[in-house]
Amino acid sequence: MGLLPFRGADSQTLRAGDEKGKTTLMSKRFTITRKPLLLLGISAILLLVMACAPDAKQSTFGTSGPVAEQQLLLFNVLLWVMIVVFVLVEGVLLYAIIKFRRRPGQDELPPQTHGHTALEITWTIVPTILILGLGIWSAITLFNLDQPPAGADALEITAVGHQWWWEFEYPDADGNGKYISTANELKVPVDRAVRVNLRSDDVIHSFWIPKLAGKIDMVPTRENYMWFQADETGTFYGQCAEFCGTAHAQMKFLVQVLPQEDYLDWAERFGETPVLSAQAQAGQSVFNGTGGCLVCHTATGSDDPAVVDSRMQSFLTTETGIAPGPNLTDLATRERFGAGLVDMNRQNLRQWIRNPEDVKPGNHMSGRAAIYQTSDGRANLSETEITSLLEYLLSLK
Numbered sequence: 001m002g003l004l005p006f007r008g009a010d011s012q013t014l015r016a017g018d019e020k021g022k023t024t025l026m027s028k029r030f031t032i033t034r035k036p037l038l039l040l041g042i043s044a045i046l047l048l049v050m051a052c053a054p055d056a057k058q059s060t061f062g063t064s065g066p067v068a069e070q071q072l073l074l075f076n077v078l079l080w081v082m083i084v085v086f087v088l089v090e091g092v093l094l095y096a097i098i099k100f101r102r103r104p105g106q107d108e109l110p111p112q113t114h115g116h117t118a119l120e121i122t123w124t125i126v127p128t129i130l131i132l133g134l135g136i137w138s139a140i141t142l143f144n145l146d147q148p149p150a151g152a153d154a155l156e157i158t159a160v161g162h163q164w165w166w167e168f169e170y171p172d173a174d175g176n177g178k179y180i181s182t183a184n185e186l187k188v189p190v191d192r193a194v195r196v197n198l199r200s201d202d203v204i205h206s207f208w209i210p211k212l213a214g215k216i217d218m219v220p221t222r223e224n225y226m227w228f229q230a231d232e233t234g235t236f237y238g239q240c241a242e243f244c245g246t247a248h249a250q251m252k253f254l255v256q257v258l259p260q261e262d263y264l265d266w267a268e269r270f271g272e273t274p275v276l277s278a279q280a281q282a283g284q285s286v287f288n289g290t291g292g293c294l295v296c297h298t299a300t301g302s303d304d305p306a307v308v309d310s311r312m313q314s315f316l317t318t319e320t321g322i323a324p325g326p327n328l329t330d331l332a333t334r335e336r337f338g339a340g341l342v343d344m345n346r347q348n349l350r351q352w353i354r355n356p357e358d359v360k361p362g363n364h365m366s367g368r369a370a371i372y373q374t375s376d377g378r379a380n381l382s383e384t385e386i387t388s389l390l391e392y393l394l395s396l397k
């Protein structure tokens, strides 16, 4: 029975000689390949099922806002309609293949017919209605999700993609015209629509917060936009979804969805001068002086757009020295750093300062900052300097 697929060949070639020998040879070959195939099949199914876990941090199957919800609904309906059509069509096909197969001893052609008007009309009209319906509904959803609902008082944000981190600008963060620019962690209020303008300063990136909204590309010289709204507070995970170079897979970000008051509190306090211990003050001197951090990072409030532009110009026209770096003003309030890559704590931060290349290969900090142009790529700073620098960085909140 296991040799069923080979029956046709068998009955012709085996009759002549050693029937038994041939059979065992074939069944042996069959068992040799079956096991890895089975394992492969099981792992493929497991992987597929794991990908659907709605609780996974970047799963699109567990949504937390209206935009992602409508996109998921559209996806689910399209998927299930297609599954039903697939099963129906393949089912009828299999039924016909089996039921009308050629039987042994049946040598004449069966009666030949051509066309069946009722059937042909049905299988033209039903798919047309399905495709038109789903197509029109997809287009309606697309237009519905284009802009936040009228009168929603959306929070306006501009997200700029850089190799390989995110800059976030708030033209009016607190409702009183306060401009904020920060990086890698987007803080937004819960239950309020957020409209995001998407730009890129270098190559094409794609902005994606799987649980809140689908991805939209960030294309240099062209401004795109999208919006989302979070229905619950918490941390959401974002990811660059367009290959943008060496550290593309490590170009992540976090969205901190805060209660309204906490968000406003953050916005109002952003850029206030932090309290610095004596050691942190020593760290600040390293930051502004020997460390050369100031060349690429601002740590005392929002970035001046003109300064960001000039850093960008240097980045484009020189090999080393300057690159636009993430704003560090509220670094210590962030849960992660390195563009969502590692947890924010003293130990990880120390590792980053010593040698960013170890943490995030290819990044433009170790590639360009003067202090890392050493034979082993480690910071040209003493341990005392690094320790006070850490003290300073951890006071930035």
Ligand SMILES: [Cu+2]
Binding pocket: 161, 162, 164, 204, 205, 206, 240, 241, 242, 243, 244, 248, 251
């Ligand atoms: Cu990217």
